[in-house]
Every structure is written in C-alpha cells, then in structure tokens.
Amino acid sequence: MDKSKQLGEMKVSKLLIKFSLPAIVGMLVNALYNVVDRIYIGNGVGSQGIAGIAIAFPVMLVMMAFNMLIGIGANSLVSIRLGQNRKEEAEVIFGNAVSLLILSSLILTIIGLVGLEPLLKLLGASEQIVPYARRYIQIILLGGVFQSIGMGMNNFIRSEGSPKIAMYTMLIGALINTILDPIFIFGFHWGMQGAAFATVISQAVSAIWVMRYFLKGNSLLKIRKKDLKLKPAVIRGILALGAAPFAMQIAASIQNFIMNTSLATYGGDIAISGMGVVFSIMTLMVMPVFGITQGAQPIIGYNYGAKKYDRVKETYKLAVIFATSIVILGWIVSRLFPEQLVSMFNSKDTELIAFGTIAIKRFMMFLPFIGFQIVSSNYFQAVGKPKHSALLGLSRQVLILIPALIILPKFYGLEGVIFAGPLADIFSAVVTGIFILIEMKKLDDNHKSTIIRDEEETEISLYGYSDIVNIDKVINEL
Numbered sequence: 162m163d164k165s166k167q168l169g170e171m172k173v174s175k176l177l178i179k180f181s182l183p184a185i186v187g188m189l190v191n192a193l194y195n196v197v198d199r200i201y202i203g204n205g206v207g208s209q210g211i212a213g214i215a216i217a218f219p220v221m222l223v224m225m226a227f228n229m230l231i232g233i234g235a236n237s238l239v240s241i242r243l244g245q246n247r248k249e250e251a252e253v254i255f256g257n258a259v260s261l262l263i264l265s266s267l268i269l270t271i272i273g274l275v276g277l278e279p280l281l282k283l284l285g286a287s288e289q290i291v292p293y294a295r296r297y298i299q300i301i302l303l304g305g306v307f308q309s310i311g312m313g314m315n316n317f318i319r320s321e322g323s324p325k326i327a328m329y330t331m332l333i334g335a336l337i338n339t340i341l342d343p344i345f346i347f348g349f350h351w352g353m354q355g356a357a358f359a360t361v362i363s364q365a366v367s368a369i370w371v372m373r374y375f376l377k378g379n380s381l382l383k384i385r386k387k388d389l390k391l392k393p394a395v396i397r398g399i400l401a402l403g404a405a406p407f408a409m410q411i412a413a414s415i416q417n418f419i420m421n422t423s424l425a426t427y428g429g430d431i432a433i434s435g436m437g438v439v440f441s442i443m444t445l446m447v448m449p450v451f452g453i454t455q456g457a458q459p460i461i462g463y464n465y466g467a468k469k470y471d472r473v474k475e476t477y478k479l480a481v482i483f484a485t486s487i488v489i490l491g492w493i494v495s496r497l498f499p500e501q502l503v504s505m506f507n508s509k510d511t512e513l514i515a516f517g518t519i520a521i522k523r524f525m526m527f528l529p530f531i532g533f534q535i536v537s538s539n540y541f542q543a544v545g546k547p548k549h550s551a552l553l554g555l556s557r558q559v560l561i562l563i564p565a566l567i568i569l570p571k572f573y574g575l576e577g578v579i580f581a582g583p584l585a586d587i588f589s590a591v592v593t594g595i596f597i598l599i600e601m602k603k604l605d606d607n608h609k610s611t612i613i614r615d616e617e618e619t620e621i622s623l624y625g626y627s628d629i630v631n632i633d634k635v636i637n638e639l
Contacts, residue, residue, distance in 0.1 A: 168463035181456030183328030188452035190335035203506035208434040213293025215437030219414040226410030232313035234403020244466025256388025266309035285421035296353040304361030311367035321381040334367035405550035412558035435516040446491030454539040461543040470608035484532030526583035530590035557589035
C-alpha cells in the first residue's frame with residue numbers, strides 16, 4: 162500500500178499504534194538528551210551543574226520553539242496537502258521549511274552568543290551558577306544548526322509514512338549522547354563542556370541521518386533546489402500552522418524563566434537544582450504523550466483533508482486513551498518512588514533529595530489530566546486550526562501558570578511556586594474539555610453531511626448524470 166494512502170485506508174487502531182510506537186520511542190529517546198546530561202552532571206559535577214542546565218534550559222526551549230514553528234507548521238500543511246493529492250505543493254512547502262530551519266538556527270546562534278552572560282543573569286543565575294550555565298549553553302548554541310535539521314526535518318519523515326525511520330533518527334542521536342556523556346564528563350574530565358559536546362555530536366549524527374534519507378532518493382518528498390527559494394505565501398502558511406506549538410514553547414521558556422527567578426528568590430540554588438530534577442522526571446513521563454500526538458497528527462491531518470471525519474474522531478479518541486494511560490502510569494511511579502527518582506541525579510546530596518522528593522509529589526499532583534490536554538490541543542493543530550490549538554496550549558503555561566507563579570509566591574513563598582503547576586494542570590484541562598466537546602459535535606455534523614452528499618452523488622451516478630435536476634427528466638423518459 163502507498164505510504165500516504167495507508168493513512169486513509171488502514172484500520173485506525175493499527176495505524177495509530179504503527180505510527181505512535183516509533184514516535185513514543187523517539188520522544189523518550191529525545192527526552193534522554195537532557196535527562197542523561199543532568200544525571201551525569203549531577204553525579205559528576207554536583208547540584209550546581211544541574212542548576213546550570215536548569216538556567217540554560219529556557220534558551221534551549223527558544224531554539225526548540227523555532228524548530229517546532231517551522232517543522233511542525235510545515236509538517237501539518239504537508240500532511241493536509243498529501244491528503245488532498247497535491248504532492249507538488251507539499252514539496253514546495255517542504256523545501257521552504259528546510260531553508261527556514263537552517264536560516265533561523267544561524268540567526269539564533271549569533272544572537273545567543275553575543276548576549277549570553279547578561280541573559281543568563283537575567284534568567285536567574287547566581288554568580289556561582291553563571292560559569293556552569295555559560296560553559297554548557299555556548300557549545301549547544303554553536304551546534305544549533307544540527308538540532309534544527311535533525312529535529313525539524315524529522316517531522317517530514319513521519320508525515321510521509323515512515324515512522325520507523327523517524328524513530329531511528331532520535332534513537333541514534335540519544336544512544337551516541339548516552340555513550341559520549343560518561344566518556345567526556347568522567348573520562349576526559351570536561352564537566353559541563355563534556356555534556357554539551359556529547360549532545361552536539363549526537364545531534365550532528367542525527368542531522369546527517371535525516372539529510373541522507375531525503376537525498377538518497379527513496380523518500381516521498383524530495384529536496385529540490387527550486388523549492389528551497391523562500392516564498393512569502395508558503396512562509397505565511399507555515400508560520401500560521403506552526404504558531405501554536407511555537408507559542409507553547411516560548412511560553413514554556415518564559416515560564417521556566419519566571420519559575421527559576423522565583424525559586425532563586427524563595428529557595429536559592431538548591432531549589433533551582435531540585436525543580437530541574439523534577440522537570441527532567443516529568444519530561445520523561447510526558448514525552449510519550451507527545452509521541453502519541455506526533456503519531457496521530459499525520460493520520461488526523463490526512464483524513465481531515467480527505468473529509469473522512471469518522472476516522473479523524475476515532476484517531477483522536479484512541480490517542481486520548483493511550484496518552485491518559487501512560488501519564489497515569491507515570492503518576493503512580495511518582496507517588497511510589499519519589500525519593501529513588503530524585504536520587505538518580507545525585508545520591509549524596511541529602512538537601513537536594515529532600516527538596517526534590519517533596520516537590521515531585523506536589524508539582525505532579527494532577528499529572529493524569531495532562532495527557533488529555535496535550536492530545537486535544539494538538540488535535541486542533543492537526544486539522545489546521547492553529548488559533549484554537551494556541552489558546553489551549555497557552556491556557557496552561559500563560560493564562561494560568563505564569564500568573565500563578567507571580568501571585569502565589571507572594572503569599573505562600575516557595576510552596577506557592579510548587580503548587581502553581583498542579584493548579585494550572587486542572588484548570589487548563591477543564592477549558593480544553595469545553596473546546597473539544599464543541600469540536601466533536603462539529604465533526605459529527607460534518608461526517609453526517611459528507612454521508613448525505615455521497616449518497617446523493619451515488620444516486621445521480623446510477624443514471625449517468627452529473628446534476629441532480631436531471632433525475633426528473635430520466636424518470637419521465639422511462
């Protein structure tokens with residue numbers, strides 16, 4: 162079966178598993194980049210090293226935001242065009258996305274390196290933490306183009322029906338990173354720079370793998386020189402559909418910035434380190450949900466473009482069930498083994514373990530609701546409704562979480578910082594539920610309309626006429 166046609170014909174449950182499992186593995190592997198870095202740095206450098214990465218993390222989120230703006234935005238558009246059998250337009254979009262990914266990464270690298278130290282202090286780094294953060298993020302910025310190519314272009318491998326290849330992209334990079342981390346940190350004693358070099362080298366290998374896939378000739382989408390020339394209309398379409406995940410990542414960066422400054426004010430460096438550990442653990446538990454949304458996105462996008470609304474709804478429901486099951490499992494683990502989870506990052510720092518154990522229990526209180534919220538907001542992204550997706554994505558990080566991080570600590574100190582997270586989780590889930598109920602009703606109506614129209618067209622075709630008004634004439638002639 163044709164790679165793209167299977168999206169509209171294969172059984173939905175089988176298709177979602179086929180696409181989601183590689184994506185889940187890929188996202189888990191991708192999460193290991195930061196988690197493995199923090200585990201090795203925590204044990205090899207100490208809690209100040211973990212704090213250094215936590216401070217640098219908002220910068221990395223901005224880099225990821227631009228990759229998602231272009232990669233996911235263009236990927237959504239490509240999936241819809243493939244569903245409409247408009248392959249040439251899909252390739253133009255793809256070519257423009259390649260140029261945008263490279264150009265944006267080079268601009269971000271230059272801007273980041275020029276104003277790095279003042280930026281790190283603005284992000285909440287103390288004089289003790291700045292050297293750790295600077296050593297790490299400088300190297301990450303220099304390798305930004307590799308991250309853009311590997312992460313941004315990998316979306317297209319998945320959208321054209323090759324989820325296993327997309328999984329290998331992530332798997333290869335993470336394995337290399339995991340192997341090089343202990344060699345560079347403990348063997349060569351490079352500390353923070355060692356972790357950063359391991360990450361950049363692994364991303365470079367992933368980028369080479371992705372480029373090889375598109376250049377060797379077996380891909381559905383081709384990199385053609387004429388399509389690399391930027392076209393304003395195409396750029397607008399990419400940016401419009403990529404606005405939601407971009408806004409979510411920028412919001413995550415702002416949220417990390419506000420949280421780090423609040424943690425520095427009310428808890429000091431140990432609080433920054435502790436929440437850095439909590440975020441790493443939470444990322445590992447939530448990343449499979451993003452894998453499910455990545456697996457569901459091309460299925461939903463293709464079938465929405467093909468007006469197969471029953472398959473769209475079925476894919477969404479199954480994605481919610483899978484995502485919720487995964488986060489509930491993670492939530493149970495966080496309830497039963499919080500101290501053991503924190504100890505992986507540093508087994509000797511009792512202060513870090515004590516704070517991290519309390520924080521993980523409280524901050525992840527409503528984790529079971531996150532799966533539904535993420536899948537639902539990404540559903541709107543997949544069907545070409547970026548405004549809805551952006552609103553729902555931002556409802557947690559901007560509309561609720563950021564105000565909570567600003568207000569609650571004034572009354573409850575460090576406790577207020579920690580409890581801002583679960584408050585945002587539950588309220589954003591409620592808002593998302595209202596939006597998705599309305600959307601599902603519209604989807605049902607569209608499906609019924611499509612069935613009625615198909616039945617009318619079938620009835621007309623039986624008489625060999627293209628216009629329903631001719632039916633009366635046929636009857637009279639009979």
